[in-house]
Amino acid sequence: MTIADIANILNATVVCGDNLDTEVLGACGSDMMSDVLAYVKEQAVLLTGLVNMQVIRTAEMMDMVCIVFVRGKTPSDEMIDLAKERGMVLLSTELRMFTACGLLYSHGLTGGEQ
Amino acid sequence: MNIQLHYTVSADDFTRAGEASGAVKAKLKQLGFRPDVIRKVAIAMYEGEINMVIHAGGGVADVDIEADRVVVVLTDQGPGIPDIEKAMQEGYSTASETVRNLGFGAGMGLPNIKKYTDDLIIDTEIGKGTRITMTVLV
Ligand SMILES: Nc1ncnc2c1ncn2[C@@H]1O[C@H](COP(=O)(O)OP(=O)(O)OP(=O)(O)O)[C@@H](O)[C@H]1O
Ligand SMILES: [Mg+2]
Numbered sequence: 001m002t003i004a005d006i007a008n009i010l011n012a013t014v015v016c017g018d019n020l021d022t023e024v025l026g027a028c029g030s031d032m033m034s035d036v037l038a039y040v041k042e043q044a045v046l047l048t049g050l051v052n053m054q055v056i057r058t059a060e061m062m063d064m065v066c067i068v069f070v071r072g073k074t075p076s077d078e079m080i081d082l083a084k085e086r087g088m089v090l091l092s093t094e095l096r097m098f099t100a101c102g103l104l105y106s107h108g109l110t111g112g113e114q
Numbered sequence: 115m116n117i118q119l120h121y122t123v124s125a126d127d128f129t130r131a132g133e134a135s136g137a138v139k140a141k142l143k144q145l146g147f148r149p150d151v152i153r154k155v156a157i158a159m160y161e162g163e164i165n166m167v168i169h170a171g172g173g174v175a176d177v178d179i180e181a182d183r184v185v186v187v188l189t190d191q192g193p194g195i196p197d198i199e200k201a202m203q204e205g206y207s208t209a210s211e212t213v214r215n216l217g218f219g220a221g222m223g224l225p226n227i228k229k230y231t232d233d234l235i236i237d238t239e240i241g242k243g244t245r246i247t248m249t250v251l252v
Contacts, residue, residue, distance in 0.1 A: 032214075033164075034222035037157050038229070050217045054164070057132035058217075061139065061156040063149065078129065 001109050003066045003089050006045060009103050010093040012068060016080050017089030022065050026112020029101045033058040041112035047100055051075055056082045065089065070097045115145070117179040123163055123188075125172035128216060134175045135160040138186070145179065147252065154230040154250045155184045161223040162188040162246050168213050169193070170244060185249045194240040202228065 004020040006012070014020070026041035031050045036058050045066040046059050051073045059067050060082070066089040069075060074092050075083070083090050093100055119141065121134035139156040159175070166173040170192025178185040195201050202224050209219025228234050233249040 031217055032220040032222075033217040034161065034220040034226060037161060037226050038222050040153060040157075048217075052216060053129040054132060054217055057136065057160065060136060061132075061153070061160045063153060 001104075001107065003045070003091075005107070006066065006068065006104065006109075007091055009107055010068060010091065010095055010100050012091040012093035015069075015075060015090040015092050016084050017066070017087070019065070019087065019089060022089070024065060024109065027101070027104055027109050028111065029097055031097075037062065039112070044112060045104075045109075047097060047104075049073060049097055051079070053079055053082065055079070056086070056088070059083075059088060060086050066091065068093060068100065070095055070100050115179065115181045117141075117145075119175075119177040119179070121175040121177075123166050123172050123175055125167045125170075128167065131164055131167040132160050135163050138175075138177050142179070142184065147184075151184070151250060151252050155186065158227045158230045158248050158250065159186045159188075161227050162186070162248065164218055165223050165246075166190045166192070168209060168216075168218055173243075182252050183249055184252070185247065188246045188248075189243065190245075191243040194242055194244055195236070195238045196240060198236055198238065 003022050024045045026044040029047040044064050047068045049070050056079050068091045072094045142152045170190035173190030176187045204225045205221040207219045207221035213219045231248040232251045235247040238244040
């Protein structure tokens with residue numbers, strides 16, 4: 001699944017980033033950043049309802065390729081700037097967390113567990 | 115190789131927490147360290163940096179980079195940790211509701227640091243502060 005596929009499935013807006021062809025291998029959905037930091041996955045996407053700089057920082061430390069903001073949340077300019085600097089794609093969807101995760105899962109994206 | 119880096123971590127502006135860890139990550143990348151090593155250092159240091167901001171009123175970070183290891187020392191003058199054994203347990207947190215609303219306070223930070231480092235030393239004294247020394251071997 002690529003980032004473009006994710007945007008499609010979630011009917012999400014691309015807030016920033018242009019590497020939409022990047023392959024995504026796993027996903028993590030949480031509003032608690034230390035929960036996210038507990039499980040490293042390669043080329044992962046983060047789904048979250050939290051909107052602050054630490055979301056971008058967390059994804060940065062994890063080498064994540066994409067963040068999806070659920071419930072129509074939109075990141076601040078400062079967040080967008082940092083994400084751009086790090087080459088991350090930011091998406092925003094109106095869907096709620098459960099629905100967004102469920103849709104991606106049913107399209108074959110897993111939590112990254114073997 | 116022997117490179118020393120020093121950062122001041124301020125607690126005044128939560129949006130800036132993690133800048134030091136981000137800078138170290140960029141430096142290690144520039145020096146050509148393996149991605150998995152960089153990620154371990156970045157995550158562990160970031161958790162420690164956030165802890166200094168949310169629990170200790172800020173502090174300083176000293177990073178020692180050698181060819182075979184990266185050592186990060188985080189020192190604060192905060193309240194100290196009364197019960198380290200408890201603090202090391204997954205899910206134990208004294209974080210306020212405000213901190214939880216910022217996405218922290220799951221009680222996972224110290225266990226994460228333990229998980230991603232090869233050595234972890236916590237020196238703490240009530241009312242004096244805490245020094246966390248973490249080592250990642252290359
Ligand atoms: N530098 C510090 N100074 C004082 N107390 C600390 C410090 N670091 C951690 N603690 C104490 O140890 C507890 C556990 O820390 P830990 O990082 O595991 O969880 P947390 O910070 O509460 O939540 P999370 O890391 O999941 O966001 C904290 O809630 C706090 O009481
Ligand atoms: Mg913590």
